[in-house]
Amino acid sequence: MNLFYANPEDVSSSFICLRGQEAKHAGKVLRHRVGDSIYITDGNGTRYQCSITHINNDTVDAKVIQSTFEEKTSPEVTLLLGLLKKRDRLEFAIEKSVELGADRIVLYPGDHSEKGRVRLDRVEAAVKSAMKQSLRYYLPEVILEKNLESALNSFTDKRTLIAADETISGNEVAKPGEDGFLLIVGPEGGFSNAEREAMKKRGVLAYSLGSKRLRTETAAIAMVDRFKNVL
Amino acid sequence: MNLFYANPEDVSSSFICLRGQEAKHAGKVLRHRVGDSIYITDGNGTRYQCSITHINNDTVDAKVIQSTFEEKTSPEVTLLLGLLKKRDRLEFAIEKSVELGADRIVLYPGDHSEKGRVRLDRVEAAVKSAMKQSLRYYLPEVILEKNLESALNSFTDKRTLIAADETISGNEVAKPGEDGFLLIVGPEGGFSNAEREAMKKRGVLAYSLGSKRLRTETAAIAMVDRFKNVL
Known part of the structure; x- marks a missing residue:
């Protein structure tokens, strides 16, 4: 079909x-x-x-x-993703996240992103294609924010904020907020100290995907699947 | 590092x-x-x-x-994956599966695979690279089987067999066998009737990843993460 x-x-x-x-x-x-x-x-x-x-x-x-x-499936999941260096890896992360049910994609150049720009038209095309391919009927919006802090300012209301963090072990069990989850994934270089500080102030919870080092796109895919479908 | x-x-x-x-x-x-x-x-x-x-x-x-x-993490997960048409999608599925902890990759040309061959040297290189990148210390073996039935014959002992199946809803809770799980994912075209029959005879359990259509590589990644890390 x-x-x-x-x-x-x-x-x-x-x-x-x-x-x-x-x-x-x-x-x-x-x-x-x-x-x-x-x-x-x-x-x-x-x-x-x-x-x-x-x-x-x-x-x-x-x-x-x-x-x-068709009603939207809950919890609503917004993926906040640092810009990656390689376009194919960024687009892959986004395609898989949409297939697995992400409702909104917010991109930001992280302090440790090696690349500050992204072609939003290509990202939007990948999102549309993934929506159609997976037979979803809601088109996720794509937003580009200036940096992590401005993204946090825009999306903290009524969401439970969770960052993929390889430096911690053990996880608090988190319930979605009224508007679901905001899942935060850093770029390849990880979060800067300033970004960690900004997240701390906002009450972002740290979530460990396991003891092994995951590439950014793998972390994004696993975060979306776990918080949208499994946990 | x-x-x-x-x-x-x-x-x-x-x-x-x-x-x-x-x-x-x-x-x-x-x-x-x-x-x-x-x-x-x-x-x-x-x-x-x-x-x-x-x-x-x-x-x-x-x-x-x-x-x-370092001890191996349990449960042991063997991913049995139908050959995909596009090489980059197959290699991506394998790379992500290894990052997320797959212990063994078994490939087979499915009845509905559009492509019957694969360059095992490239797959092995992707596996090695993913192992190193994610700081894992066990190198997953890569095996090419003749078809799904021969793969089932080789790997049914002491494993709980689970196939990603979009045609069912609801899931039985499955415990790993002594040698963990064998996770079965079909190629783009899905399973043939003969393959479904062979799986039924072997007592393969059907697992639904959700009501939406997922690409093969997405199903493989989600299956490995769920059975290795979450469920």
Whole structure:
């Protein structure tokens, strides 16, 4: 089954228009024809079963046959991830986190990040692709913050804050806040002293993923799976 | 901290010889000098703190200062993974599984695998690199089986067999066998009916990772983390 994404403004209760890459994927890559049945999500929890009515150069129009709404799964999980040096490892961490249910991705250049910039369009494309691939119907938002402290300022309300920390052992059992968890993962170089201090002030709990050294992307994936699905 | 790997036959209680890529990495890439202190593992549970005595063209000799033996962590986890189409996704799954503690990697071309071959030397290099990167001291063995059934024949003794299965919901709680778990993950195309039948005969338990569709490499990573570390 293939799932397509339509911007919410292109979705009504009876008709949906796919644009850009989504239209190209449906029409040119998968060679769908008028009359074909496809699935589309608006990224806001609804899946639409549709029948294609027009295929144009840049758009694909579809009639809604049936729609299904799905509640968000709790706890809500926001992943706060330091920028990594290698693009493929960052995108992999994000793709896997979304597959495993992360609801929001917040990136920041950490004091020890070797790279300060990221192409948000590529990250957003990876997020969209992972949502469709895993048949999720909520599109996680992607936010770039200036640094860890500004990210903490933006997301501390009503969330339980937990940082992956290889320097501790043993874990406090943490309950999600009203808005779930904020899971904090540092870049390859780990957290700076200033960042540790800022987290301490905010009451961030330290969580150990085990005694072994994990790469950043591995820590991010394991954190999301554990707090979203297992613990 | 950098960790190097030496073949057990090059390890004695007082001297160790690094060869090939390991020697090159120590001497040429990291530019170590005679007298430098380095860490070496034999992949059998021991970490050696050493001092470099000679740097030659293809070898690095080191004197053992101190050695530390580490017990294997239980449960023992063997990952049985169908061959994937894309090499980078297969190697990523293996790298992450080793970081998270998989003790053995068994690969098989599934009935629905699009690719029947794999370069074992590359997989072994990925395993070795992940072991060193995560500061583990046991080198997981890598085995290529002919198909799922032959793999099941080789590894059913004294293991609890669990397959990642998206078609079920709810999970039986499984205890590890005397030799731990055998975690079975299919290729992209999933299991064939014949494979499902073979697993049923062997008493393989089905485990659901959640209601959403996960890519094979995501399922492998989550299975290893859950059964090795969390459940």
